[in-house]
Amino acid sequence: MQEDSGIARRLEAIRARIAAASVAAGRAADAVRLVAVSKTHDRVSVQAAFAAGQRLFGENRVQEAAQKFPFEGAKLHIIGALQTNKALEAVKLADCIESLDRPRLLDAIGAAGQKAGRMPEILVQVNIGDEPQKAGVALGEADAFIKLARTRLGPALTGLMCIPPAEGDPMPYFKRLAAMADAHGLAVRSMGMSGDYEAAIACGATHVRIGTAIFGSRPANVT
Numbered sequence: 001m002q003e004d005s006g007i008a009r010r011l012e013a014i015r016a017r018i019a020a021a022s023v024a025a026g027r028a029a030d031a032v033r034l035v036a037v038s039k040t041h042d043r044v045s046v047q048a049a050f051a052a053g054q055r056l057f058g059e060n061r062v063q064e065a066a067q068k069f070p071f072e073g074a075k076l077h078i079i080g081a082l083q084t085n086k087a088l089e090a091v092k093l094a095d096c097i098e099s100l101d102r103p104r105l106l107d108a109i110g111a112a113g114q115k116a117g118r119m120p121e122i123l124v125q126v127n128i129g130d131e132p133q134k135a136g137v138a139l140g141e142a143d144a145f146i147k148l149a150r151t152r153l154g155p156a157l158t159g160l161m162c163i164p165p166a167e168g169d170p171m172p173y174f175k176r177l178a179a180m181a182d183a184h185g186l187a188v189r190s191m192g193m194s195g196d197y198e199a200a201i202a203c204g205a206t207h208v209r210i211g212t213a214i215f216g217s218r219p220a221n222v223t
């Protein structure tokens, strides 16, 4: 019970901060959607957030997501690195896949969409800081890859996602992603997490992905 009310209370506080950051940026109070990242947290936590009015959730692993979703009335974004052999399950389960980052996965998602007879919204994940260890299409390849994805997916490709470098000011990276989305005429910019979502909103985020600040901390080995 206490944990439930904690989730409700934290959600309410975050919604207020999102609205305030949106207005401060000269945007509508409801311009930004909150993706509640429930990875590592159980279905009871999802239920508590749902009871507090949250409808949009993010999970980074398809198998784990399939234990909690579909959840009636809720929408699911897959936000983590996706293996090609999980593409079909992801396409069946998710309302949006935010982590398209390479041609082989594009092929797998395209084929999965044919097979499943549905295609979720798709975002291209950009390795916005060009960090060697990070997922996402390399900066130098991003323009060509976004064009390729648009050709293959058509209107299902709705935007871009990024995770900026952990150290330093994230704003230049958020601005870079927003400019890239603008250049390609893509409306969705998924950027900003528990520690930096207000900065992301100032830079034009349409979706912020927040886990820890809603559900509490995770085991250290789960990013």
Ligand SMILES: *Cc1c(COP(=O)(O)O)cnc(C)c1O
Pocket (backbone or CB within 6 Å): 037, 039, 060, 079, 080, 163, 193, 194, 195, 209, 210, 211, 212, 213, 223
């Ligand atoms: C885990 C995760 C988040 C949420 O991170 P928090 O710092 O817990 O808010 C957001 N985006 C992605 C891609 C993640 O893997």
